[in-house]
Amino acid sequence: MSEGNSEKEKRKIKSEKKMRDIMTAYYIDAKTARQNNKKVAWITSGGPVEPLIAMDIIPVYPENHGAMIGASKMGVDLCEKAEKMGYSNDLCSYARSDISCATVNGGPIGGLPEPDMLVCCNNICGTVLKWYEVQARYFNVPLFIFDTPFCHTEYTKEAKRYVERQIGEYVAFLEGVCGRKMDQDRMKDVGRVSFEGQKLWQEVLDTAVHKPSPMTAFDAFFHLALIVTLRGTQQTIDYYQGLLAEMKDRIHAGIGAIPREQYRLLWDNLPIWYRMKWLSQKFAEHDACLVADTYTSAWCGAMKYIDDNKFLDSMAEAYSRIYLNIGVDEMAKMVIAMIDKYQVDGFVLHSNRSCKPYSLGQFDIQRIVEKERNIPCLMIEADMVDERSFSESQVSTRIDAFMEIIKDRKKGT
Amino acid sequence: MDRMTEFRRIVDQPYVYLQKLKNQNGKKIVGYVCSYTPEEIILAAGAHPARFFGTKQQIHLADSHLQSYSCSVVRGVLEEGLSGRIGFLDGMVFPHTCDSIQRLSDIWRMNIPFGFHLDLVLPVKLNTSSARDYMVDVLKKFRTDLGRALQADITDDALRKAIQTMNAIRESMREIYELRSRTPRLMSGADLYTLVRAAMIMDRERLAGMLAEMVSEMKAKIAGAKEDGALKRIVLAGGICNHPDIYPMIEDAGGAVVWDDFCTGARYFAEPVSEEGDPVSGIAGRLLRRVVCPAKHAGLDRRAKHIIRLVQEHNARGVIFLLFKFCDPHAFDYPDIKKSMDEAGIPVLLLEIEDPLPGEGQLKTRFEAFLEMV
Numbered sequence: 001m002s003e004g005n006s007e008k009e010k011r012k013i014k015s016e017k018k019m020r021d022i023m024t025a026y027y028i029d030a031k032t033a034r035q036n037n038k039k040v041a042w043i044t045s046g047g048p049v050e051p052l053i054a055m056d057i058i059p060v061y062p063e064n065h066g067a068m069i070g071a072s073k074m075g076v077d078l079c080e081k082a083e084k085m086g087y088s089n090d091l092c093s094y095a096r097s098d099i100s101c102a103t104v105n106g107g108p109i110g111g112l113p114e115p116d117m118l119v120c121c122n123n124i125c126g127t128v129l130k131w132y133e134v135q136a137r138y139f140n141v142p143l144f145i146f147d148t149p150f151c152h153t154e155y156t157k158e159a160k161r162y163v164e165r166q167i168g169e170y171v172a173f174l175e176g177v178c179g180r181k182m183d184q185d186r187m188k189d190v191g192r193v194s195f196e197g198q199k200l201w202q203e204v205l206d207t208a209v210h211k212p213s214p215m216t217a218f219d220a221f222f223h224l225a226l227i228v229t230l231r232g233t234q235q236t237i238d239y240y241q242g243l244l245a246e247m248k249d250r251i252h253a254g255i256g257a258i259p260r261e262q263y264r265l266l267w268d269n270l271p272i273w274y275r276m277k278w279l280s281q282k283f284a285e286h287d288a289c290l291v292a293d294t295y296t297s298a299w300c301g302a303m304k305y306i307d308d309n310k311f312l313d314s315m316a317e318a319y320s321r322i323y324l325n326i327g328v329d330e331m332a333k334m335v336i337a338m339i340d341k342y343q344v345d346g347f348v349l350h351s352n353r354s355c356k357p358y359s360l361g362q363f364d365i366q367r368i369v370e371k372e373r374n375i376p377c378l379m380i381e382a383d384m385v386d387e388r389s390f391s392e393s394q395v396s397t398r399i400d401a402f403m404e405i406i407k408d409r410k411k412g413t
Numbered sequence: 414m415d416r417m418t419e420f421r422r423i424v425d426q427p428y429v430y431l432q433k434l435k436n437q438n439g440k441k442i443v444g445y446v447c448s449y450t451p452e453e454i455i456l457a458a459g460a461h462p463a464r465f466f467g468t469k470q471q472i473h474l475a476d477s478h479l480q481s482y483s484c485s486v487v488r489g490v491l492e493e494g495l496s497g498r499i500g501f502l503d504g505m506v507f508p509h510t511c512d513s514i515q516r517l518s519d520i521w522r523m524n525i526p527f528g529f530h531l532d533l534v535l536p537v538k539l540n541t542s543s544a545r546d547y548m549v550d551v552l553k554k555f556r557t558d559l560g561r562a563l564q565a566d567i568t569d570d571a572l573r574k575a576i577q578t579m580n581a582i583r584e585s586m587r588e589i590y591e592l593r594s595r596t597p598r599l600m601s602g603a604d605l606y607t608l609v610r611a612a613m614i615m616d617r618e619r620l621a622g623m624l625a626e627m628v629s630e631m632k633a634k635i636a637g638a639k640e641d642g643a644l645k646r647i648v649l650a651g652g653i654c655n656h657p658d659i660y661p662m663i664e665d666a667g668g669a670v671v672w673d674d675f676c677t678g679a680r681y682f683a684e685p686v687s688e689e690g691d692p693v694s695g696i697a698g699r700l701l702r703r704v705v706c707p708a709k710h711a712g713l714d715r716r717a718k719h720i721i722r723l724v725q726e727h728n729a730r731g732v733i734f735l736l737f738k739f740c741d742p743h744a745f746d747y748p749d750i751k752k753s754m755d756e757a758g759i760p761v762l763l764l765e766i767e768d769p770l771p772g773e774g775q776l777k778t779r780f781e782a783f784l785e786m787v
Contacts (some may be wrong), residue, residue, distance in 0.1 A: 002728050086748030086763075090482065090739055121539055126512045126708055130745030137749060138715050145710055147544065149534040149551075152518060158554055159534065162547035169543065271601055320768060328519040358742070360516035363478050364523055381480075 013219060015243045022239060023225055030058045034216045039178060040118040042135065044128045045228050046298070046355035047121035048170065048319050049148060049409040050194050050311065053232040054187040055174050055338065060112050061229050062131070069101065070273030070385035079386050081106075093355040096129040102138060117177045119170075121146040123325040125228030125357045137165045145174045148320040152327045155320055163316040171312075184231055191311020194232035198300040200240035201227045205249040205300075208291040209342055212256025213264070214327035217290040218280040219257065221271045227299045262287035263406050266338055268294045268365070269358050271386040275392070282396065286358060286403040292342040294335060298323040302335070328361035332368040339373050346406045347377045354383050378402040416623050419605055422666040422750070425634045427614045431463055432501050441503040441563055444528075446490050446517070448676040448706065449508040449535055451696050453510040453686065456575035456617060458565040459504065460765035466655055466677065467768065468492045478520050484739040485511045485768040486653055494525045502688075504529035504562055509537075511708040511742055531555070535624050536709040539701050556693060572692035578617050579686065585624035586612065590672060594727045596638045597669035599631055600725055602660025604685035605670075609678055616680035625737060645784050648723050649673040650750075651735035651741050652706070659735070666781045671727045674720055677737075680704055707742035716746055717753035724759050731760035731787040733780075738767040760787045 033040045041052050052059045067077050075093055081100035083089050089096075096105070105111030118141060120132035129145065136143035146166055149159040171182055178196040204223070207214050213221075223243060225234045250256075265283065267290045272279060283290055302322050306315040323331065337346065347369050349362050366377045378398060383389035414424075423430045434440050441460040448464075455462040467489030474495040475488045493499045505528055507518035522530045531787045560567045586609070593600050600608075612620055630683040645668040649659075655676045663670060672681050684703045687695040704719050705711045720732060732754060736743055747763070754761045760781040770776065 018545075054666065086738070088747075089742040091741055091744050095745075126537070127741060127745075129710055130742055133713055134745065143713075145538045147537045149536070150515055150532075152515075152522070152532045152534070156534070156551075156554065158547060158550040161550065162543055163537070163541040165546075169541065197618075277452070300423065326517065329523055329708065343464055351480055353480075356483065356512040357516065359512060360479055360483055361482075361519055364520060 001221045003006065006031070006390070007259070010258065011259070013215065013243075013246065015239070015246050016222070018239065018242065019223060022230075022235060026230065027109055030060050030383060031109075032112055040113050040174060041119050041130075042115040043119040044121050044124060044132070044256060044411055045153060046124040046322055046324070047119050048167075048191045048315055050232040050315070051171055051174055051187065052119070053194075054190040055178055055182055056173065057116075058113075058180065059229065060115065062098040062112065062135075063094050064225060064229055065101070065107065065109075065112050066097055066385055067271075068109065069097045069107050070334060071216050071276065073274045073387065074107055075274060075385035075389050076104060079388075084148075089386075090353070092125075092127045092355065093167050093383055094132070095127055095134075097385055099131065099138075100135055102135065115141050116222050117141050117173075121148060121319065123148040123319055123322050125324065125355065127356075142177055144170060145242055146319070148325055151321055151325055151330075153330075153375070155317055163320050164313070166311060166318055175230065178302065184366045186273075188309075188313060193234060193237060195230055195241060195303070195311065196331040197227060197233075197236040197307035198303050198306075199242060200237060202297070202300040202303065204240055204244050205297055207244070207251060210251045211264070212248035212258075212363065213289050213291040214255060214257055214335065215292040216257045217296070218271070218276050219265045220293060220296040224296045224299070230283065231299070236301075245321075248355035256289070258284040258287070258289045260287045261289045263346065263347055263403070263410065264289055264291045264342060264344045266290070266292050266294075266335070266342060266344045267348050267350070268335065268362065269352045270355060272350060272380075272382045272390065273384055274387050275390060278392070282399055285408075286311045286399070288346075288403060288406070290348070291344060293336065294323060294331075294339055297338070326356050328364050329368075331361065332365045335365055336372055339369065339375065344375065345410060346375055346402065348402075349377065349379045350384075351379050351381050352384055353381075353389050354385065376405045378401060379402065416627060417607070419623075420607050421613075423611045423615050428498060428501070428615065431461075434461060435501055438616075440616075442501060443527050443559075443563075443610065444499065444505045445508070446486065447508045447510050447514060447702055448681050449510060450533070451552060451555065451599055451694050451700070453504075453572060453575040453579050453618070453692070454552070454559060454567065456557055457473075457567045457571035458563045459571075460563055460565070460666050461616065465490050465493060465499070466610075466653060466756055467559070470496070470498075478515075478524065482739055484737060486655075486737075489768070491517060491520060494521060499529075500527045500616070502528045504531065506531045506533060506559070509535050509773055510706060511740070513739070513741075515527065525588045531558055531562060531706050535541075535700070537585040538750050539705065539707070540711045543619065545697070545701055548701055549694050552693050552697050569692055572696075573688070576686045576688060576695060578621050580688065581621045582612065582617060582624060583682040583685055585621070585628050587787060588628045589631065590679060592628070594671040596640065597671060598641060598645055599634060599638070602670045603666060605656045606654070606657045606660055609681065613681065615770050643667070644669045645731075645778065646671045646727060646729040647787075648720065648727065648729045648732045649675065649678070649735060650732055651675055651766075652718055652737045652740050655736055656735075658773070659771065659776070662773070662777050662780050663733070663784070666673050666777065666784045668780070668784045671729055674704065674723060676706055680706070704775075707746045713754070714768045717750045719757065720750060721753065721757050724757075731762065733762045733764065733783070735766045738765055745757065
């Protein structure tokens with residue numbers, strides 16, 4: 001069953017090393033910002049980062065940090081520390097681990113560089129508001145809240161007016177903290193570069209349409225880091241161009257992400273960071289490839305609202321209508337579009353204790369998918385960072401049973 | 414029937430009451446789950462606002478829509494909807510507050526066949542001029558949307574009248590709380606709980622009249638009453654409180670609840686609406702000024718300061734926090750508020766509350782130990 005070393009080597013994505021180098025350099029830059037007279041802003045993953053890049057402020061992402069903590073299996077220890085500080089163990093594990101990490105400079109990179117300001121956009125959840133309030137008190141630095149009213153069924157003209165006004169307030173906030181004006185030409189360039197980066201990231205994800213897919217969702221979770229953290233920089237474009245070329249080469253050479261792709265699956269919700277390898281092997285053993293996911297495409301899912309020549313104006317709508325800031329039925333529509341686009345045979349939903357906006361509503365999405373596309377669905381109860389909410393044996397059994405159903409269905413057709 | 418009996422009946426059987434109100438007065442009933450609901454606008458449309466707090470029944474239908482890590486209010490309200498027990502509703506409105514209610518709104522809209530469904534997407538931050546303008550804008554939109562849903566013309570005059578009614582209720586409630594704070598024995602905690610809860614369910618005109626009478630009666634009674642220095646005065650804090658049993662337990666242990674910071678308590682009647690100028694702007698102004706729910710942002714220390722002020726104003730000896738299980742906004746605030754209380758030398762007891770409550774014995778012991786200490 002197991003493939004030889006040369007086969008494994010062939011399947012390995014070569015860009016990975018470059019990505020690790022870029023991220024290392026980025027964190028060194030961020031951690032030495034003070035020495036280089038640069039300011040650091042902590043910002044939420046769905047937040048408008050482009051004005052920070054245009055102002056030469058280094059953006060730092062506590063959520064990316066949370067993912068690293070989870071992937072390095074340091075989540076339980078840090079979550080427990082937060083619980084000792086009085087935070088309930090029902091709270092988001094990114095928030096818990098980041099809040100305690102700030103006080104001990106622990107975690108895989110010895111803590112994040114201290115912020116000069118905090119930028120919180122609530123288009124992903126209400127949790128970030130509370131989390132950033134905690135950090136604003138702890139670090140005693142200015143907090144800007146970019147409030148994007150939830151779009152249950154529409155982006156109202158009232159919301160549009162409010163969010164557009166906040167763009168001006170946001171720029172004024174940054175100018176105030178930095179003590180200098182924003183260069184509007186630079187902002188336009190950054191906007192174009194951001195848009196270009198999002199397009200490229202979507203193209204990278206699109207290569208998974210090919211059978212066999214040259215990449216899995218687990219690869220996407222890894223390569224996602226740049227579109228989250230360095231969106232709006234040339235570096236991101238260069239990197240994704242390289243990655244895209246590599247994916248295209250793999251398609252030409254017939255190299256699939258897993259040895260024998262028989263079944264294609266769609267993933268919903270954040271990754272289970274501390275079991276990525278195990279899960280990817282588990283599915284690969286069943287010849288199943290997770291070809292796409294709803295999470296990594298969230299960073300390019302609102303491109304249709306962006307006018308790359310008027311980035312700053314159009315970003316109001318784009319940031320308001322991202323995947324998590326829309327109604328459950330709208331999300332179900334996007335899931336179905338992905339099922340069709342990537343031609344998947346099954347849908348795996350991670351019911352993530354940490355993330356209510358992502359998880360509440362999943363049962364309804366599952367029912368809609370079963371009704372409209374009649375494909376098997378599997379819901380896994382877990383948490384993105386806190387391993388205490390994960391039962392390996394239970395998940396393993398459920399994946400086996402789920403794959404049996406998929407195999408039977410495929411045989412029947 | 415005396416007033417308290419009437420309130421108790423309404424609270425015990427709210428659906429019987431609401432159904433009757435609908436049948437006899439032809440009132441359209443509009444449900445809600447959050448204290449940011451602008452009841453004045455619903456009243457001005459000629460409809461009746463009624464708050465829902467969860468369910469008294471076993472939850473099973475809602476389990477196929479909401480995971481076990483969502484709070485019992487959200488799951489309970491959905492259960493009442495899915496079971497059809499509140500099928501008499503003409504509509505349900507969802508002001509935007511926390512992540513769970515946000516998704517409850519979607520799930521309600523997608524699954525509940527009866528009545529209209531309206532979102533009121535309020536701002537999350539309340540302390541900037543654009544947020545204040547947006548608050549007015551969305552309330553105006555809500556006025557239009559609700560008028561359409563109820564096929565009613567919501568006039569400025571009707572709004573002004575509704576504002577007067579609600580302000581009268583708020584003022585009477587505040588007075589009752591104040592009088593009770595001075596002389597807690599005037600009314601048991603359980604009766605106060607029943608009163609506030611009935612206020613969110615029953616006909617507001619009738620309520621306003623009853624409350625005014627109660628205030629005069631209480632004022633007459635208090636004239637000769639002596640202060641009871643032995644009582645240990647306590648402030649309750651948290652989100653929703655669905656547990657009247659807590660009050661007698663505290664009283665039996667020698668305590669008295671003299672104020673609270675619940676959205677099903679003092680936050681419900683906090684702050685009047687300005688009766689000057691544009692009525693919708695007035696309603697917006699109240700929602701912006703009112704002591705915040707932690708799902709909203711009005712600064713970094715508003716809630717801690719507010720609770721400390723309550724303790725000082727009401728000469729309380731300690732604060733009991735009821736932390737509702739899976740209520741993220743409150744759970745995030747708690748450690749900082751606790752720190753502020755410690756710094757101010759105010760003793761705090763934390764109770765994590767689930768529906769149903771832990772055994773009475775266990776709670777009693779904790780209350781007794783806490784009251785012993787303060």
